[in-house]
Amino acid sequence: MELELRHLRTIRAIADAGSLTKAATALGLAQPALSAQLKRIERSLGGELFERGRHGVRATALGALVLDRARVVLPAVHELQAEAARFARSGSPAGAGRRSLRIGGTHGPLLGGLVDRIASADPGVAVVTHTSWSEREIAASTVAGRLDYALIGTCGESAPPEPGRLVWTEVARDPVFVMLAAGHPLAARGEVGLGELAGEAWTDVPGDGCFADCFAAACVRAGFTPVSVYETDIASCVHLVQVGRAVGLCRATFPDTPGLVTRPLAGTPLVWRHMLGRHPSAPAALDAPRVAGHLRAAHRAAVDRSGSYARWLASRPGAVHDTGTVQDGGTVQDGGTARDAERGP
Incomplete structure (x- = not known):
């Protein structure tokens, strides 16, 4: 049946x-x-x-x-x-005549901020969102024309998916922080060495990009192999950290949350780049500079909500956390030329 x-x-x-x-x-x-x-x-x-x-x-x-x-x-x-x-x-669907933007994103911090800013700046635009853990699925849907924009993240200098078929703008880049329970012995530290967490279980959200491999390689360089890694949704990651079951990886923009703290990893062994992709011949290409601008504003707001990230940036006066000069009318292809000052300790 x-x-x-x-x-x-x-x-x-x-x-x-x-x-x-x-x-x-x-x-x-x-x-x-x-x-x-x-x-x-x-x-x-x-x-x-x-x-x-x-x-x-x-x-x-x-x-x-x-x-x-x-x-x-x-x-x-x-x-x-x-x-x-x-x-x-x-004879016409609801909302016919309204412009629409179809945006696909992974479960990161910027999609909601982007939707909010588009709705505020362009109330005549209908925004349709699609979320997935799979960066490849989102990119493939954008290539096929089912989505106008792909909002994903890539690890370090890794190329985003479909590099020959989509144009990618690097919107911002952040160091990867670690989430600790508020009562963790290292929670009071200003930064934490990755090797100091060798005996911990870890938690992170799933994905089909290279982040898991980059993390494993960073652990090897720090002299250990992770005991275990729980891949689960964001809420479950937070819970596992709060109860002391695991420590978690997170983008530096992760907001302050009761029961846990976020701390930078010494030497910034992992970096996350926020990427906006589009098909070069899609009609939505005309909106690309404005959409990228909304995303940068959403990222700046996310930085302001993260006390630990704001303190980290304040301690490094020369550091930048978002893209520098934008080229070609808002498009930086294949990762672009954004400055990378925040990679240093």
Whole structure:
């Protein structure tokens, strides 16, 4: 049996009602029929969705996962149906005539800031975003014309994906910092040597770029191999650091967060470059200088929100954290010529 939208509605109705009896009444079904349908759904998904008890039902871990997805999928389908109906009546989709920008980004700090600035400066522009852990997926979608811009990061001087088919602007570059629990023995230090963390477990977000290899190489240069690396989402990384389970890697712009501190790594062994990519012949190319300007403003705001990064920059009067001279109307191809003063200790 293939899972259908009606099955998701049934699962949500059971969870909302808290019992099969109440859910059957709400759905206009007999309870035995609902129970049989639930069993078929559970067989299709590979496990029980609800624990049955005298006081009703409670979602299992699998049930909670399915419910989370259902609460995203069902409203989205409802909105699709409503927009399709509006299109059928009017002959044009909602928002027709408005300019739109389709921006793909990894789960970094700048995408939200970019959307905010475009919305403030150009309220007539509709911004559509797509996020993915895969830099290659985002770049490929931009090459194919499904996205207007790709906002990703690269490690050090590594070339971004699709270098021959996309034009890349380096928007900013930051040192990579380490996240420590507030009570960590090294938390009071102004900076931390990578080798001092040799016995720690690490946590970081996933990706298909070369950052994991660059980190492993930096650890080898520091004389150790990481004990373990947990690749997970940002919220889980923060939690693992806060409870002392791991130390984390983060961009220097990571905002101040209760329960943890961010500290520079001595000698700046890792650097992160924020890159904006576009297809050279895409219509959105005309907006590239303005979009890059919004991104630089978003990056400066992110720096201001990070007390540790602001202090690090203040201690290095000659350091720069964003791109220097922009060439060719806002485009610096293949990594560009931005100054690299912050690489020094």
